Amino acid sequence: MDPTDALQEALAAEHAVIWGYGVVGAAAADNILDRVRAAEQVHRARRSDTAARLHEAGAAPVEPEAAYELPFDVVDPPTALQLAVELESGCAAAWRYVLGQTDDAELRGVALAALTACAVQATRWRRTAGISPATVAFPGQ
Numbered sequence: 001m002d003p004t005d006a007l008q009e010a011l012a013a014e015h016a017v018i019w020g021y022g023v024v025g026a027a028a029a030d031n032i033l034d035r036v037r038a039a040e041q042v043h044r045a046r047r048s049d050t051a052a053r054l055h056e057a058g059a060a061p062v063e064p065e066a067a068y069e070l071p072f073d074v075v076d077p078p079t080a081l082q083l084a085v086e087l088e089s090g091c092a093a094a095w096r097y098v099l100g101q102t103d104d105a106e107l108r109g110v111a112l113a114a115l116t117a118c119a120v121q122a123t124r125w126r127r128t129a130g131i132s133p134a135t136v137a138f139p140g141q
Contacts, residue, residue, distance in 0.1 A: 003102035006094075007054055008062045010114070013094035014047035015064035020087045023070065027080035032128060036084070039121055043091070046114055053110075081129035088122035089139070096140030115140050 021040035028036050051061040074083050095118060098111040119139030126134040 003098060003104070003107060004054070004057060004059050006098040006101035007050060007057075007107075008059070010091075010094040010098050010111075011047065011050045011054065012062050012064075013091045014043050014050060015062070016068050017043045017087045017091045018047060019064065019068050020070070020083060023074050024080045024084045024087070027074045027076055028084075029077040029080075032077075032081075035124075035128075039084070039088075042117065042121070046117075049110075053107075078129065081125055084125040085122050085129065085131065088118045088125065089136075092118035092122065092140035094140075 018040055021036055021043070025033060025036045025040075054061040070083065071086055072079065072082070074080055092115050095111045095114040099108055099115060102108055102111070116139075119136075122136075122139070123134050126132075
């Protein structure tokens, strides 16, 4: 299998999440801004690692879009938290796709770690938002 296309999709998802966290931060309550920044930094590191992995494979990493379409208007702290959940859930789906597109044990480990991290962060945002249930049975699905 050639997981390059799946990695490109995961990289595109990381670009979108980073952009989206800017929107989240603009509307989020002040008491969670440190958590928003920390979550964004995790995605920035993962984006850099994914781009480097693609370079090593001889592929030109997909570039970020200038802007992304939001699934709904983000106008206040509750909708900011909703967007944070959506961002993490979408990114989990991208990494789940990578997991299914490779037999390489190292890459499967990277994809599983990313999927898990996104699922855990989505759960944290759901708990913060008071969304129940806080967890989903199959993250990234």
